[in-house]
Amino acid sequence: xxxxxxxxxxxxxxxxxxxxxxxxxxxxxxxxxxxxxxxxxxxxxxxxxxxxxxxxxxxxxxxxxxxxxxxxxxxxxxxxxxxxxxxxxxxxxxxxxxxxxxxxxxxxxxxxxxxxxxxxxxxxxxxxxxxxxxxxxxxxxxxxxxxxxxxxxxxxxxxxxxxxxxxxxxxxxxxxxxxxxxxxxxxxxxxxxxxxxxxxxxxxxxxxxxxxxxxxxxxxxxxxxxxxxxxxxxxxxxxxxxxxxxxxxxxxxxxxxxxxxxxxxxxxxxxxxxxxxxxxxxxxxxxxxxxxxxxxxxxxxxxxxxxxxxxxxxxxxxxxxxxxxxxxxxxxxxxxxxxxxxxxxxxxxxxxxxxxxxxxxxxxxxxxxxxxxxxxxxxxxxxxxxxxxxxxxxxxxxxxxxxxxxxxxxxxxxxxxxxxxxxxxxxxxxxxxxxxxxxxxxxxxxxxxxxxxxxxxxxxxxxx
Amino acid sequence: xxxxxxxxxxxxxxxxxxxxxxxxxxxxxxxxxxxxxxxxxxxxxxxxxxxxxxxxxxxxxxxxxxxxxxxxxxxxxxxxxxxxxxxxxxxxxxxxxxx
Numbered sequence: 001x002x003x004x005x006x007x008x009x010x011x012x013x014x015x016x017x018x019x020x021x022x023x024x025x026x027x028x029x030x031x032x033x034x035x036x037x038x039x040x041x042x043x044x045x046x047x048x049x050x051x052x053x054x055x056x057x058x059x060x061x062x063x064x065x066x067x068x069x070x071x072x073x074x075x076x077x078x079x080x081x082x083x084x085x086x087x088x089x090x091x092x093x094x095x096x097x098x099x100x101x102x103x104x105x106x107x108x109x110x111x112x113x114x115x116x117x118x119x120x121x122x123x124x125x126x127x128x129x130x131x132x133x134x135x136x137x138x139x140x141x142x143x144x145x146x147x148x149x150x151x152x153x154x155x156x157x158x159x160x161x162x163x164x165x166x167x168x169x170x171x172x173x174x175x176x177x178x179x180x181x182x183x184x185x186x187x188x189x190x191x192x193x194x195x196x197x198x199x200x201x202x203x204x205x206x207x208x209x210x211x212x213x214x215x216x217x218x219x220x221x222x223x224x225x226x227x228x229x230x231x232x233x234x235x236x237x238x239x240x241x242x243x244x245x246x247x248x249x250x251x252x253x254x255x256x257x258x259x260x261x262x263x264x265x266x267x268x269x270x271x272x273x274x275x276x277x278x279x280x281x282x283x284x285x286x287x288x289x290x291x292x293x294x295x296x297x298x299x300x301x302x303x304x305x306x307x308x309x310x311x312x313x314x315x316x317x318x319x320x321x322x323x324x325x326x327x328x329x330x331x332x333x334x335x336x337x338x339x340x341x342x343x344x345x346x347x348x349x350x351x352x353x354x355x356x357x358x359x360x361x362x363x364x365x366x367x368x369x370x371x372x373x374x375x376x377x378x379x380x381x382x383x384x385x386x387x388x389x390x391x392x393x394x395x396x397x398x399x400x401x402x403x404x405x406x407x408x409x410x411x412x413x414x415x416x417x418x419x420x421x422x423x424x425x426x427x428x429x430x431x432x433x434x435x436x437x438x439x440x441x442x443x444x445x446x447x448x449x450x451x452x453x454x455x456x457x458x459x460x461x462x463x464x
Numbered sequence: 465x466x467x468x469x470x471x472x473x474x475x476x477x478x479x480x481x482x483x484x485x486x487x488x489x490x491x492x493x494x495x496x497x498x499x500x501x502x503x504x505x506x507x508x509x510x511x512x513x514x515x516x517x518x519x520x521x522x523x524x525x526x527x528x529x530x531x532x533x534x535x536x537x538x539x540x541x542x543x544x545x546x547x548x549x550x551x552x553x554x555x556x557x558x559x560x561x562x563x
Binding site for chain 1: 465466468469472473475476479480482483484486487488489490491492493494495496497498499500501502503504505506507508509510511512513514515516517518519520521522524525526528529530531532533534535536537538539540541542543544545546547548549550551552553554555556557
């Protein structure tokens with residue numbers, strides 16, 4: 001086959017792949033067509049890879065095949081992780097994506113150096129900076145999510161100035177390279193400074209902000225791939241990168257809104273740090289607690305129950321017990337629905353996946369706004385491992401650090417039950433006035449054990 | 465400005481709009497699979513990595529290319545795999561349960 005024809009065939013394959021990518025995301029919009037979306041995505045990826053391997057420019061295959069095998073050997077186990085570990089897997093995949101984009105950009109620089117245009121150098125510089133900082137940032141995020149690194153924000157005085165100076169340094173080096181692209185000493189320094197900035201960017205961000213950070217890193221990883229498409233003049237990369245980048249961007253906006261925070265606040269605010277001032281004085285207020293037997297009685301007598309799960313439920317591995325509770329109540333004719341806050345879990349949509357894994361039908365998983373319009377007609381709201389997303393102070397207390405954050409209005413339900421280990425404030429260290437309401441019953445204990453006890457009580461009364 | 469840059473910019477802007485319109489419609493139920501799927505699609509950088517590694521221009525570019533091949537291909541394989549695994553878990557209450 002002559003090279004020109006081969007190139008045309010390869011380009012056609014890329015066009016088909018691009019169309020399939022768009023269809024893939026289109027079909028992901030609903031659970032009924034989503035798996036078809038994955039299938040066309042796989043076909044597109046396979047087509048593009050096979051077309052590329054048939055490129056006549058390639059002179060060696062052995063090492064490429066070996067690298068592909070290594071990639072598959074790493075990717076498959078990472079695809080088999082538990083659902084609780086999906087956030088760290090995702091962060092790691094952002095790291096890998098950014099790593100490969102950065103590596104290719106660096107290789108392009110060294111291959112092209114000597115005949116790079118200033119414009120081309122600018123593209124490579126920006127691409128390598130974003131790729132590098134996303135790589136180290138994502139590795140740190142994965143480390144925090146895996147709890148290898150401390151979850152609490154790590155802060156020091158003057159931190160923001162230091163971080164921003166490092167970023168400015170990387171950008172200045174890129175500008176210097178645009179002025180003189182052949183200055184090969186500056187290039188590796190620029191890469192190292194960008195890598196350092198990635199570390200500084202994510203280290204001060206606390207665990208509670210991980211859903212936003214992971215989305216933002218997703219967006220950076222996408223945009224670095226799109227920029228690589230500019231560098232290599234590859235439209236399929238531009239499209240795939242733009243889709244991934246805009247997806248990450250939209251998710252970050254949704255996450256920010258769900259926490260009533262701005263991007264700058266997430267990046268520079270170090271949330272979950274300094275707010276316990278008002279809580280201490282109110283320790284003496286009384287709470288009402290109940291036993292599993294009483295809780296089971298109230299739940300069994302209800303018509304409508306709303307369960308509000310938080311990440312604490314997943315930490316306690318209680319989702320399968322929650323499923324048993326759902327079954328037991330549904331069998332008695334109780335209408336059970338799950339209210340899902342957008343930031344429940346550690347990445348966007350995480351709670352839905354955790355509950356779906358426990359075989360809870362997805363039509364029972366209700367978004368926050370829909371749930372809120374239904375909560376006033378709900379008999380019992382049962383909160384398992386969630387705290388801040390149910391805190392009514394977010395609506396009323398202007399001094400609260402979470403004031404303005406949209407919450408699930410569980411206090412509108414007739415009875416509120418909260419499963420909690422103790423009265424210690426939650427992840428962000430904010431006191432929750434909900435626990436002191438007259439209609440609130442505290443169910444003290446481990447989530448998994450307590451839900452198990454309720455299920456046992458329910459099945460016990462059933463057999464009479 | 466080079467003409468390649470402008471045509472790429474057109475594509476980027478249009479794809480950005482398409483992405484925005486499509487992703488807005490994805491149910492929040494599926495935001496986690498969305499992220500892992502777009503990640504797998506993004507791993508298409510593997511094709512650029514294969515070209516860099518396979519052209520064998522310098523030793524350095526080949527090594528960097530091979531690292532990129534392994535890193536992006538692991539995302540491609542793992543991303544599609546875990547997305548499908550997650551989506552298989554999403555069932556409605558009406559479907560008959562498997563024994």
